[in-house]
Amino acid sequence: xxxxxxxxxxxxxxxxxxxxxxxxxxxxxxxxxxxxxxxxxxxxxxxxxxxxxxxxxxxxxxxxxxxxxxxxxxxxxxxxxxxxxxxxxxxxxxxxxxxxxxxxxxxxxxxxxxxxxxxxxxxxxxxxxxxxxxxxxxxxxxxxxxxxxxxxxxxxxxxxxxxxxxxxx
Numbered sequence: 001x002x003x004x005x006x007x008x009x010x011x012x013x014x015x016x017x018x019x020x021x022x023x024x025x026x027x028x029x030x031x032x033x034x035x036x037x038x039x040x041x042x043x044x045x046x047x048x049x050x051x052x053x054x055x056x057x058x059x060x061x062x063x064x065x066x067x068x069x070x071x072x073x074x075x076x077x078x079x080x081x082x083x084x085x086x087x088x089x090x091x092x093x094x095x096x097x098x099x100x101x102x103x104x105x106x107x108x109x110x111x112x113x114x115x116x117x118x119x120x121x122x123x124x125x126x127x128x129x130x131x132x133x134x135x136x137x138x139x140x141x142x143x144x145x146x147x148x149x150x151x152x153x154x155x156x157x158x159x160x161x162x163x164x165x166x167x168x169x
Contacts (some may be wrong), residue, residue, distance in 0.1 A: 034117035034118065034160075035117065036115050036116050036117050037115065037116075037117075037158050037159065038113070038114075038115050038157075038158055039113070039114055039115070039116065039118070039119045039120055039156075039157065039158035039159055040111060040112065040113040040114075040120060040155075040156075040157045040158065041111065041112055041119060041120045041121040041123070041124040041125075041153065041155060041156045041157070042109065042110065042111045042124055042153075042154040042155045043109075043110050043111075043121070043124035043125045043127065043128040043151070043152060043153050043154055044107065044108060044109050044110070044128055044150065044151075044152060044154050045107075045108045045128040045129060045131065045132040045148060045149075045150060045151040045152075046105055046106070046107055046108070046132075046148070046149050046150045047105050047106045047108070047132050047135045047136065047146060047147075047148055048104055048105040048146065048147040048148075048149060049104070049105045049106060049135075049139065049143070049146055050143050050145070052142065052143070053139050053142045053143050053146070054101060054105070054106075056139075056142055057101065057139070060138060060139065062138050063138070065134070065135050065138035065139055066099040066101075066106065066135070068134055068138060069097070069099055069106075069108070069131040069132070069134040069135045069138070070097045070098070070099060070131065071097075072130050072131055072133075072134040073095075073097035073108070073110055073127035073128065073130055073131030073134070074095045074096075074097055074127065075130075076126045076127050076129070076130030076131070077092060077095040077097075077110070077112050077123040077124065077126055077127040078092060078095065078123075079126075080122050080123045080126040083126060084122055084126070087122050088117075088118050090114045090116055090118070090120060090123065091114060091115075091116065092112055092113065092114050092120065092123060093113050093114050093115060094111070094112070094113040095110070095111070095112050095113075095123070095127060096110065096111045097109075097110045097127055097128075097131050098110070099131065099135075106135055108128050108131045108132055108135075109128075109154075110124050110125075110127035110128045110131065111124060112124040112127065118159070119156060119158065119159045119161075121153055121156050124153070125151060125152075125153060128151055129148075129151050132148045132151065133148065136148060152166065153166065154166050154167075
């Protein structure tokens with residue numbers, strides 16, 4: 001008996017999601033008609049570390065995990081379109097990654113800015129996530145129970161959809 005391959009059902013069109021075409025297929029948004037404007041975004045992440053790992057940060061034999069994470073986050077923001085399939089490559093005008101040792105771990109705060117036709121939320125989020133992963137990588141020999149949590153967009157400024165602030169009341 002010949003084998004019959006079942007075809008996946010055609011996805012229903014998504015009216016409110018911009019990364020789907022009229023037939024419901026994933027699609028990169030055409031931003032060629034949008035005017036370039038200044039756009040910025042901030043994101044954050046938290047790396048939960050034990051007290052022993054926090055105390056060992058300054059003497060890490062691999063180097064300063066916080067400084068390496070800062071550089072990794074900047075590099076990641078610049079490579080976001082290589083990692084996220086529908087992201088546009090952007091000419092970033094600024095990326096900042098800050099790390100702060102706090103009770104229970106390391107708080108990471110990132111920002112990305114461009115003047116272009118689309119926003120930089122994904123670049124800020126990617127910077128935060130990769131910086132967190134880098135801290136994990138550089139401290140995993142000391143503790144496998146490290147937790148990365150709360151990777152989230154904090155603010156977005158500019159663009160057609162308007163501004164967003166997680167802390168806005």
